[in-house]
Amino acid sequence: MMRRTEQGQANLTAIVILVGLIISAVWIWKRLSPETQEFVIDQAIPLAAAVIGIVVLVLAVVKKIRRRAHRKRERDYLLAAFQRETVRDKQLELSFALAEVNDYRVNGLEAVAPALKDLWVTTLRRALGDKQHRIRGMAASHLGILNDLTVVPLLLAALEDDHAYVRACAALGLGRLRAPEARAKLEYVMKEDWDQTVRSRAKEALERIPPP
The missing domain is CATH 1.10.287 (Helix Hairpins)
Incomplete structure (x- = not known):
């Protein structure tokens, strides 16, 4: 890695060259x-x-x-x-990384979509407790990229989770699904949830759902 002194010298050299080029161009132009x-x-x-x-x-x-x-x-x-991978925790970590590198789209992941759905549904249902709310929330938001409306009831239930992070992620997942059956619930959450982030996510989700 280039040291700070070397970087400074390189920057100074570049500035000198640039000034020289400008002066030369002006000199040539005048002639x-x-x-x-x-x-x-x-x-x-x-x-x-x-x-x-x-x-x-x-x-x-x-x-x-x-x-x-x-x-x-x-x-x-x-x-x-x-x-x-056969270890569930490592599978879950890989699944999140896979969704991220694929720009949160299902295109290109069709071969593993059923496995991803099963993994994220199981995580959302079983990752209970205060210490697991983050992976529960990530599972909820990632379910939205699969274009599978059968998970809508599960995400609607997650809108009532004790943790605001999970509720916000569930709203994000429903927005990604553009699920019209979630409109009424999201409208309620947008107005009534005590957490501002959850309300904002619900509003964003509603904006993605086509009007009736």
Whole structure:
């Protein structure tokens, strides 16, 4: 890793080079004939700007493709690890990581969707107690990415959990599902829940559900 002193020297060198380039450009510009200056202004600068724009666009596309390829490799690795894993706690950890790297979408996870549903449903039902409310909440929110409306009753029940975090995550899961049957309950939670975060999540969920 570059030390702080070396970084400072590198920054100073870059500044000196930049100043030198600017001075050189000004010196050259002043020595150009008026006709040449006019040509540069009218033709060369717009052309250079167009070329720079195209280069920036191409670099952005390449960067996006590389990022997508990297995410796919990471997803495939986690997918294989999840399918091999037999210890439930490690499976749960891998399932959360898998959902995150897949941008909380079910596309690409169809092969393990039933296993994910079973794992998250079981977690939401059995991870009881104060110390487990976080994984219970994560299971609730992640259930929403599976596009499986059979989990709606379970998420509706989770809106009455003792922990605000779980209630907020349940609202998030229902919003991801865009479940119209959750509208009445979410409207009640948005108005009546004592926790501001839960009310906000309920409002966001309602905004994602299509109007009747």
